Amino acid sequence: MVVYLDHAATTPLRPEAREAWLVGAAGVGNASSIHGAGQSARRLLEESRERLASALDCDPVEVVFTSGGTESVNLGIAGLYRARRETTGATAIVAPVAEHHATLDTLKWLSAHEVADLEWVGVDRDTTVDLGGWEAAVGSGDAAVATLLAANNEVGTVQPVVAASALCVEAGVPLHVDAVGAFGHVPLSFRALRSASGSRSAGLVALSVAAHKLGGPVGVGALVVAREARVEPLLHGGGQQRGLRAGTQDVPGAAAFAVSAELAVAELTAEATRVGALRDRLEAGLREHIPDMRVSAHTAERLPGHFHAIFPGAQGDSLLLLLDAAGIAVSTGSACQAGVPEPSHVVRAMGLGEDAARSALRLTLGRTTTEGDVDAVISALPAAYERARTAGLSSRQVGAPRLGGAAGS
């Protein structure tokens, strides 16, 4: 019986989503085909689009289905950049340093291959973007596009999207928001965010979301793209979805995504309260038994299910292994290359050192989390920390090895 506390990585498929997927997959028809079978598929697709648009509070035509969060982020950032560079010659991209790797790697690639100048904006100890730095960066005159997480995916801190968008409007810069981890967990209205800033083609124009973060299937996401936004597509083919995202559309995926989004938004307030209380219970319990633990961003507004902390003197990967052996699934929060947790760039960005970046754990609670789950962690983590501390920061040399060694001078 696994205690699963990595809902930010992915969360169980809702039964309703599975049902909707099966219904969508039962028929046959390419939504682009002109005949009745195609129209039938098309109808389910467009109904799904409308339902998702309703959950996002945007117009259906603004919803572009993709293969997931990473594709949406790539399309939003690279798509806006390429279009802006073509029309204005601007080449700077503004982003905070603590973004998700889908953003960071896209930016690195654009910098290496498409002359993008990366304008990094610092974040504070809570990972909150520095609005002063943001203002200066978007106002530089050369900014093609800006991008921002709606909430930090490792630590959970909700970002000042309204303020950041307003600054982009002032500077005439389009903004992409990565809401992959936030949608379905905190209230989000594309329309409200757009009207708050008052411009049509600057400020928030594109928003990334993904189904599997709120109980839908892996493999489907969306980029919400305002009508006024100019976005170069990544994929070329049949011209589907306003020419922004070619390819046969995933009708069952769209149906499952739509249902999941509706349910998540409908239960959002109640779930946020329930999960938030469980998270607070977890935090209190761990603080009591692990006085040395340092909770990240504990005074900031965080996503309700996020708990992130530094465990001085222990490696996150040791803690993860020990908890895994005890049937508790958690994350170190950082990206994995070949299964090796990297020291967290987010923790580094918070101004904590290299050691802290290796000593972090992220626990994320979700729809299926119970009090029993929380109590299991409170019970297991203190002992795991003691053991992991003995092993220390073993990937770095700390004094002479205890075992072996060439005796003699």
Place this chain on the structure above:
Amino acid sequence: MSGGVDSAVAAARAVDAGHDVVGVHLALSRAGGTLRAGSRGCCTIEDAMDARRAADRLGIPFYVWDFSERFRDDVIEDFVAEYSAGRTPNPCMRCNEKIKFAAVLEKALDLGFDAVCTGHYAILREGASGERELHRASDAAKDQSYVLGVLTTEQLAHTLFPLGETPSKALVRAEAEARGLTVANKPDSHDICFIPDGDTRGWLAERVGAERGDILDRSGAVVGSHEGAHAFTVGQRRGLALGVPAADGKPRFVLEVRPVSNTVVVGPKEALATAEIAGQRFTWAGAAPTSADFACHVQIRAHADPVPARAALAEGIVTVTPATPLDGVAPGQTAVLYDGTRVLGQFTIDRTVSAVPVDA
């Protein structure tokens, strides 16, 4: 679990023996490649995937532990430093000594594990006095007791080598196939794991620099030139660009590498014969010897034949005198001492004495 067939079968046998097994792949190189290229090098992402799939097949948990920083410091930098000092290092021994059976084993013990199990070909036995003994494997061709010769009693107490008694590698591969392990036919990796293209000379040139210098004969006469002393190792014959042929017309071999003067000394094959070796960095794979002088067999390379010898331990120096001269011994190499099939210990060779004096 390296992703190779030996560690996969070793893991399988450990599971069958009833142990509580977790598979760990070591990430030792940060610059590791993505896909394997033949049998050179090791530990690409593809290798990590092969290890993961083997663990899946065995139903055991799988993790990747990053020791790339310590590997760089203890193995790679040591390798460069030794070559720069004109010595011939053995990085696999260094890795066993400092990483696999030290850093990794320490972490494992701290996290509550009892032992590290590998696919090395060697046998652990309990001696008369109840202590752990390290012995050669049943298959002499695959025996890896030499590279494990650097392990101490304490390290040996926490190791398992399930493959040691298997008569041949072919049987291990057959077993892998029978168990449905996809790595059954994966070629063995050879060469140095952190030099995947096998070009040690080029790799060193990038790090040590290549400076032209003289090649001398034993009388000190210049007989040729080289592009960097580090590219040579004692006993080497190839790669010598000698402008002046030897007086006797016979091939010449590298006798000595002198990094300070950036010179390489060459001479006839007979001059490679070594009458005595000594070193001051040693370990015993059991209790230290009780007598100051004892008979043993000495082996100076992983695939060299063991030679009967006398070993003496005095004033912190181990001196070994082989019954017949050893062939081409380079300072920096490891000498492993055996008592029959049992590993007694090892030392790093600091000093050699030629069996053939230089002609006047």
